Amino acid sequence: MERFDVVIVGGGPAGSAAAHAAAESGASAVVLEKGVPRADRPDRLGPDSTDAAGILDYWVDIMGIHPDEMPEGVVLSTLDRAEFVGPNESMTMRTTGFDASYDHFGFCMHRARFDDFLRDRAEDAGAEYRVKASVRDVDTELGASPRHTVRLANGDDVAGEFLVLADGPQRQVTNRVLDRYLDFDVTDRLATTKVNHIAYQEHRRLPEEVAREVEGAIKFWWGYMPGHTAYPWIFPNDDNVARIGLTMPIGIDLSEVEAREKYKLLRDSDERVPQGKEYVRRLLEQEYGDEYDIEEDFPLVEDRGKTKGTETYAISSTRPIESPTAAGIAVTGGAMGATSAFHEGGDHVAVRTGAIAGELAASGDLSAYNDRWKDAIGDEVRRNVAFADIVRGYGPDDWDDAFAAARKMMAASSPGELFDLSASTLKMGLTVGRFATRYKRAKRKFRGDRYVQLSEEEYAL
Structure with missing residues (x-):
């Protein structure tokens, strides 16, 4: 049976980023990816997941990878705005309102080439990336070394001291692994068909x-x-x-x-x-x-x-979950529900959470993982779950009201800022005031780490 310091289930952005970070830190790491064919990846199998593949300026800094590092053909176009159209109202954003190292509003990219770039980057750092490696199950013995034995569909076993779960929002492996540490059915909260x-x-x-x-x-x-x-x-x-x-x-x-x-x-x-x-x-x-x-x-x-x-x-529409780090397990990216409750995109947080998990696994101690990912993406997650909360139940008229309010907030904001939610309600109008108040209340509801829907304390280890 082969042994590695870090075994990673899933070869998308989170998995490849974890492999790169682990290998760059000196650990042996292997990515196990089922692999699917794609028309735009004709000569290589790779991850199945994809998205609209747009990255905003400040997401570049969250992700920790600048487009200048990417090979030609990954970035397809640069962006200077986002347009939001309602049934009768609309608005255009020309700034995200955040300081960023990237000079444009954002960029669109070729997702399969981005995946290949991340895979090549991990392999160049010394990690192994295996396709046609479908994971059937994971056995964990906490007192053993290595702790985790990953059972593959072809009958092979791969063992590792640390396990990084990066199998995307459908969590085909993650749910089975986590269910063993919970006193309720994990699908009660994380069922694909519900969330x-x-x-x-x-x-x-x-x-x-x-x-x-x-x-x-x-x-x-x-x-x-x-x-x-x-x-x-x-x-x-x-x-x-x-x-x-x-x-x-x-x-x-x-x-x-x-x-x-x-x-x-x-x-x-x-x-x-x-x-x-x-x-x-x-x-x-x-x-x-x-x-x-x-x-x-x-x-x-x-x-x-x-x-x-x-x-x-x-697409994951859950709030994030914490990982049972005492078992040497880190859940990353879409599998942890970090890719967005509001569907603003997820590659940047997938890469960042994967990189944190890989770095800590290589150090031999995952205990800081839940705190580290919250420090890195907590504000981003809180904004998105707050927006998702206030628009729940919105109909066409509500979206028109929201875009009209947003235009007024942008007009009242300082240059370079998206919205100034502290501006006078009298200056912007009652509709804007109500919208701003609902957003502030939603953020307060999720203050601290209250956006987490499954905490580490709930795992029985």
Whole structure:
């Protein structure tokens, strides 16, 4: 049986970052990745997970990797703004309001190439990265050395003193491992069908005029489809290609949706939530159908994405969980629920939590992990769970009110700041005051580490 200092389950951003940090610190590390084929990664298997693949300026510093370190082809386009469109109101952000080392508003990237970059970086540091390594189970004996034996589907065993779980928001391995240390069923809190969202996106080539219109902007439509933090988007890439997709929660019952006639992407004839590809078609028809033939003028780019220009993937919508570090286990990235309750993106926090776990595992002591990741991404998580909390139950009219309020807050803020929530309510109006008050209350509710939904003390070791 092979032995390593650190065994990492999952080869996405969190797993590769953990492997790099561990190996760079002198530990032996192996990444076990099931591996899937992708149209945009034709010569290599890699992780299945993906996202809209945009990084904001201050996320670069959270991630700890600057785009200048990435090989050519990872960054596809630079951004100068984000546009938010409601049914009748809209707003444009040209600053995130945070100090950052990156000079642009953000950038869009090629996710498969980003994954490959992180893998190569880990291997260059001395870590092993194995594909077709599907994990069946993990046996842990706390008094043994090494403590963890990872059972692979091919019958092989891999042992390690430390275990880093980085298997993404579906937690196929993480849930089985953690369940043994809890006096309740882990799926009561972390069940995929209850707490995850599904995203779908297509890679389409845009007409020249449309490509110029969206150049430099990530664009979101809110209040157009029902569901908590459900929205379509357009992310510009390169060569007039854009990712056009959406995020929506699992299991919406349309019969329970109030004022469904106000959602512009629903139809009276819909008996169930439309499929992702239908939502995308309706969005394009609504925005551009008067001038263009959508299927002819916005063709799928079939050599991009996972398969034939499309991809479907899960997004974590949980709050983060702490890890049972006394057992030599660290849960990272999407598996720990750190990738975002508000779906603002997750690669930056996945990389950061993975790097912290790998560094500490290499040092021989994971005990500081939960405190370290909170110090690194706690403010980011708290903002996002607070926003997710205040928009829960929002309908189309609420999004219009929110964007109108946000425009006023931006106008009242100092240069370089996004919102000044301390500005006078009389100056900005009662609607803005109510929005600001709700946000402050939500942040207070999650002050300290109250955004954590599973604490280390709940594990029985």
